[in-house]
Amino acid sequence: MNDTPNGTSTLNINRDSDEPAYAQVVRILSQEIAEGAYRAGAQLPSESQLRARFSVSGMTVRRAINILVDRGIISASQGKGTFVRGLDMREAAFRLRERHDSPLLGPSVQVRLLQAAILTADERIARKLDISRGKRVVYLRRLISQPDGPVMYHREYMVYDPRRPTVEAELQITSLEGLFRGQGGQGLRRGDLGLEAVALSEEEADALQMPVGSPALCLEHIFYDFENHPVAWGWFICRADHFRLLGRIGPETSLGAES
Amino acid sequence: MNDTPNGTSTLNINRDSDEPAYAQVVRILSQEIAEGAYRAGAQLPSESQLRARFSVSGMTVRRAINILVDRGIISASQGKGTFVRGLDMREAAFRLRERHDSPLLGPSVQVRLLQAAILTADERIARKLDISRGKRVVYLRRLISQPDGPVMYHREYMVYDPRRPTVEAELQITSLEGLFRGQGGQGLRRGDLGLEAVALSEEEADALQMPVGSPALCLEHIFYDFENHPVAWGWFICRADHFRLLGRIGPETSLGAES
DNA sequence: TTGACAGACTTATATATATAAGTATATAAT
DNA sequence: ATTATATACTTATATATATAAGTCTGTCAA
Known part of the structure; x- marks a missing residue:
């Protein structure tokens, strides 16, 4: 097993799971970022390193990275690497759909x-x-x-x-x-x-x-x-x-x- | 050239452009939906049809479709097809970043x-x-x-x-x-x-x-x-x-x- | 008429591979 | 010392291909 910067052994994907490989990569990397294994500003392992760690193809890693970029969790710049972004209040989105306090869309309204x-x-x-x-x-x-x-x-x-x-x-x-x-x-x-x-x-x-x-x-x-x-x-x-x-x-x- | 439901000849992607093929597919399909070529509830051409129309690989079409699904413009269900979604106010997101009325993030504040x-x-x-x-x-x-x-x-x-x-x-x-x-x-x-x-x-x-x-x-x-x-x-x-x-x-x- | 099943179609996931292009660094020439 | 070049790394894009799995429809048998 590889090691993350904080010294704990890394999670890996489960091929028997119903969860797609790219989704597992997204989930694991998100978790590790959330847990502080990679702090804001830190550089993530390169595409080929991630490919080796998870034993998946480049496209799968690529897709996972694209999703994380979309979510604003990391930023990737060609030729340099991918980096963990810090919190930015401006990125916050308020959706009408989810999470009001009161259940406005039920039959009781x-x-x-x-x-x-x-x-x-x-x-x-x-x-x-x-x-x-x-x-x-x-x-x-x-x-x-x-x-x-x-x-x-x-x-x-x-x-x-x-x-x-x-x-x-x-x-x-x-x-x-x-x-x-x-x-x-x-x-x-x-x-x-x-x-x-x-x-x-x-x-x-x-x-x-x-x-x-x-x-x-x-x-x-x-x-x-x-x-x-x-x-x-x-x-x-x-x-x-x-x-x-x-x-x-x-x-x-x-x-x-x-x- | 193929024809869209409204009878106009379809746009196609430009291989000489700097814009990536998948992005062009996203843009063209978004435009056609916005212009009413495909109305709400209508079924989009299948993956293989789009592949033939744009002369790109399946993965490229797939990526474009995934982006459109992410944006909430279309919904894809396995085995049935991809369909244009109608407007849903609940999907609206208010971001702090963009489009206030006043320029709150300038040097004048x-x-x-x-x-x-x-x-x-x-x-x-x-x-x-x-x-x-x-x-x-x-x-x-x-x-x-x-x-x-x-x-x-x-x-x-x-x-x-x-x-x-x-x-x-x-x-x-x-x-x-x-x-x-x-x-x-x-x-x-x-x-x-x-x-x-x-x-x-x-x-x-x-x-x-x-x-x-x-x-x-x-x-x-x-x-x-x-x-x-x-x-x-x-x-x-x-x-x-x-x-x-x-x-x-x-x-x-x-x-x-x-x- | 009903039900089971095969086949054709769809989207979904994943691999292996190739090429392009941006960035940094070491090396060689001036 | 400075400049130019080559190289090794990175992300980015794209293709061709294979497999899985959900959905519908027609066919055939009971």
């Missing part, structure tokens, strides 16, 4: 449509949706509630296009998962999101049963179609005490589906 | 140390840092300012360990970049982050020159060493009007360094 109307675009709406003032838009208001009370308030403006079946589909949504996923069912190309802290307006405070001026998270969204025209603009007002984004920096011990 | 003290841990601090009550901790307060005024207020508690050089290094920090990156210089393994909306306390409002109760973003951080013990706990209070996180969902046209 209820989405209620408060209002559905067709109105004419004012200056602000027209600019956001890239249409001319006075054009008709669909206006939706929703309230997302948990058993213990409302937690999010949603407002949305959509360009009114009878050919597009999006509007009808939108009206049927009854779960937050449908609201988050359903928007992009068909005909949408991409979306831009913004996240900021706001104070509750009178209307929002009333809906969320909170005092006016309470802090809240505003999650704004704009969706574009394949011609890159805005289709929908809206925002979620989330009660601060029910919505907290979690992130992490540093090596992960678990392995997701990766390249 | 100033980090000023307001206070550095050693005090004894109360119940709350002891629990967060996993130490016993009464133990000594280093307490730091910082104010991060732009030319037009203060934008962030930082408080941090660190376990007091004379052997660790972290404290001295922390005191020297004068840039936000150093503050974000320097924490993990050495001896730190990972960090957990939290992001939520808060209302400014009297102390915070005073420092940020804002009314008490104004909305703000609170970015909490805990850093752990290689024995998985908390080393530092702190949080940034960010003026809501200067700190807005941006994210995006859907195919990216640009190509970063990927596996």
Whole structure:
């Protein structure tokens, strides 16, 4: 067995395991970095050394290294070597998907449509949706509630296009998962999101049963179609005490589906 | 030339380009998906078809597909095929690194140390840092300012360990970049982050020159060493009007360094 | 009609090999 | 001493090939 810098004998991959070889290499190297066998700034063994240690082909090592580079755990520069990166708070990512505090995507959350109307675009709406003032838009208001009370308030403006079946589909949504996923069912190309802290307006405070001026998270969204025209603009007002984004920096011990 | 579902003749890769073949495949497929040649739910050509179309080896196509899967643009299931995924707001990631509204990491931002003290841990601090009550901790307060005024207020508690050089290094920090990156210089393994909306306390409002109760973003951080013990706990209070996180969902046209 | 099975298709993993290209260092020539 | 060159190392890209394994479909027999 080879030795790591800290003197302990190295782990190796298990050929009988169901876990692919490249994934095992990723996991083992991540673990050793996490345990301090390789500190920040240290150089990892070269590709050929790793190939010899794990008894795998170059491509397998290469793939593992690429994954670690993708995750921001190491950095590789051609001709020099691969090095362990230190923690960098800027690399942290907050995903809506995972690890809020509260289970917002379960069946216990209820989405209620408060209002559905067709109105004419004012200056602000027209600019956001890239249409001319006075054009008709669909206006939706929703309230997302948990058993213990409302937690999010949603407002949305959509360009009114009878050919597009999006509007009808939108009206049927009854779960937050449908609201988050359903928007992009068909005909949408991409979306831009913004996240900021706001104070509750009178209307929002009333809906969320909170005092006016309470802090809240505003999650704004704009969706574009394949011609890159805005289709929908809206925002979620989330009660601060029910919505907290979690992130992490540093090596992960678990392995997701990766390249 | 082959034809895509929408009838236009397909792009192909350029062997003379500096751009690697796998990257070109990623770019072209991303573009075609973004332009609507393959809609959400549609099945992409099989690996062997793509291999024939681009005149590359299977591994190259495979790598490109893995990258697209990683990005959440397509999903591949063994034995069935690869399919274009629709937009899913839950997949959106907000990174601290990129795309705030304001340039927080430039030389125009100033980090000023307001206070550095050693005090004894109360119940709350002891629990967060996993130490016993009464133990000594280093307490730091910082104010991060732009030319037009203060934008962030930082408080941090660190376990007091004379052997660790972290404290001295922390005191020297004068840039936000150093503050974000320097924490993990050495001896730190990972960090957990939290992001939520808060209302400014009297102390915070005073420092940020804002009314008490104004909305703000609170970015909490805990850093752990290689024995998985908390080393530092702190949080940034960010003026809501200067700190807005941006994210995006859907195919990216640009190509970063990927596996 | 139903069920079992074979075959064709798909993605997934892994190997061995070749070539390209960036970096550092030792060596030889000036 | 300085400069140029050769060499040995590194990562990066790409090919051809083999095997495994999941999914669907048609065929044949009961």
